[in-house]
Amino acid sequence: MIRGKQDDYPTLSEILQSYNVLQNKVENFINMRPGFFFVFSAERIEGSRGPYYACTVGDSKSRVESKAWIGDSGVIEPRAGHIALADYMRDEKYGLSIKVKRNFTLDEMEAYSAGSTTQLIPVVRDIAALRSEIQRLIESVKNGFLRELLEGLLGENGSCREFFDSPAAKTYHHALIGGLAGHSFQVARYALGIYDLSPSRESIDRDMLVTAALLHDIGKVKTYSTDDYAFEYTDRGQLEDHIAIGVRILEREIVKIDGFPETLASELIHAVISHHGELQYGSPVTPKTREAFILSLCDNLDARLDHFESQAAATPEDSSWTEYSRMFQSRLYRGNH
Numbered sequence: 001m002i003r004g005k006q007d008d009y010p011t012l013s014e015i016l017q018s019y020n021v022l023q024n025k026v027e028n029f030i031n032m033r034p035g036f037f038f039v040f041s042a043e044r045i046e047g048s049r050g051p052y053y054a055c056t057v058g059d060s061k062s063r064v065e066s067k068a069w070i071g072d073s074g075v076i077e078p079r080a081g082h083i084a085l086a087d088y089m090r091d092e093k094y095g096l097s098i099k100v101k102r103n104f105t106l107d108e109m110e111a112y113s114a115g116s117t118t119q120l121i122p123v124v125r126d127i128a129a130l131r132s133e134i135q136r137l138i139e140s141v142k143n144g145f146l147r148e149l150l151e152g153l154l155g156e157n158g159s160c161r162e163f164f165d166s167p168a169a170k171t172y173h174h175a176l177i178g179g180l181a182g183h184s185f186q187v188a189r190y191a192l193g194i195y196d197l198s199p200s201r202e203s204i205d206r207d208m209l210v211t212a213a214l215l216h217d218i219g220k221v222k223t224y225s226t227d228d229y230a231f232e233y234t235d236r237g238q239l240e241d242h243i244a245i246g247v248r249i250l251e252r253e254i255v256k257i258d259g260f261p262e263t264l265a266s267e268l269i270h271a272v273i274s275h276h277g278e279l280q281y282g283s284p285v286t287p288k289t290r291e292a293f294i295l296s297l298c299d300n301l302d303a304r305l306d307h308f309e310s311q312a313a314a315t316p317e318d319s320s321w322t323e324y325s326r327m328f329q330s331r332l333y334r335g336n337h
């Protein structure tokens with residue numbers, strides 16, 4: 001809920017969670033109050049019955065397609081990159097539609113309700129804490145070449161600081177500013193968990209595992225544009241995709257490090273380019289080392305679980321099943337909680 005001067009107003013996730021409580025056509029059904037929506041995109045359409053806007057609206061956890069109707073008195077046009085206070089209506093047939101009463105910039109929104117933008121825009125909550133956890137992990141790497149590579153890219157004055165401002169995907173998983181750093185760190189944590197438990201522990205190169213996990217999606221820093229938090233593919237992202245871009249970033253950094261062993265570089269590049277596991281998922285080779293194998297599994301696990309949680313968060317409270325998930329090609333069972 002967004003705390004206003006006199007009332008509380010719902011966000012999209014709260015609206016989605018409450019939906020089934022009242023059935024069929026419902027308007028402003030939480031507290032009978034309008035809701036706050038971040039407008040990721042808004043395109044004016046000249047419809048046969050007058051103009052309207054095709055929008056993507058949402059909050060820090062969810063986003064959905066919506067129509068914004070205009071023309072009524074007191075109703076204004078939505079603006080991409082702004083927060084709309086809007087009446088809303090949702091039904092099974094037409095989905096969500098809104099009528100915007102007021103637009104806020106992010107600063108205006110913070111002035112209206114301090115701290116509210118963290119609920120409304122997709123940004124990792126505590127990016128400073130994440131940075132220092134990643135820094136600590138980098139410092140645990142004993143191999144000097146790999147540590148220097150990590151420092152050179154992700155350290156205090158690293159050449160790839162966008163790592164902390166990038167999403168990990170357009171929508172599927174970790175689709176938020178800082179999502180790339182959060183995902184990469186979590187993949188490293190899973191990988192270290194497996195390293196600790198594995199009977200092959202003695203044969204696994206921990207430093208290679210940590211480095212490959214942190215850098216496996218590094219190409220994503222150039223894959224998505226983040227204007228208005230809309231996360232669209234860049235031209236380069238579409239032409240090269242993140243695995244090829246990642247290799248170029250890594251090679252550019254590796255040549256700066258005197259005496260970086262060729263085998264070490266090759267093993268790292270292997271883990272990075274094989275992390276999608278299968279040729280049909282975009283990897284040019286399948287995993288052929290212990291570290292690459294663990295990385296690929298942990299990457300898949302983290303992406304799937306994060307996707308699961310965001311689907312579960314957008315599910316009505318009285319339903320055990322999520323909406324259909326394209327990633328899993330199924331609805332998901334989230335249980336009764």
Ligand SMILES: [Fe+2]
Pocket residue numbers: 216217242275276
């Ligand atoms: Fe990837």
Ligand SMILES: [Fe+2]
Pocket residue numbers: 183216217299
């Ligand atoms: Fe990944």
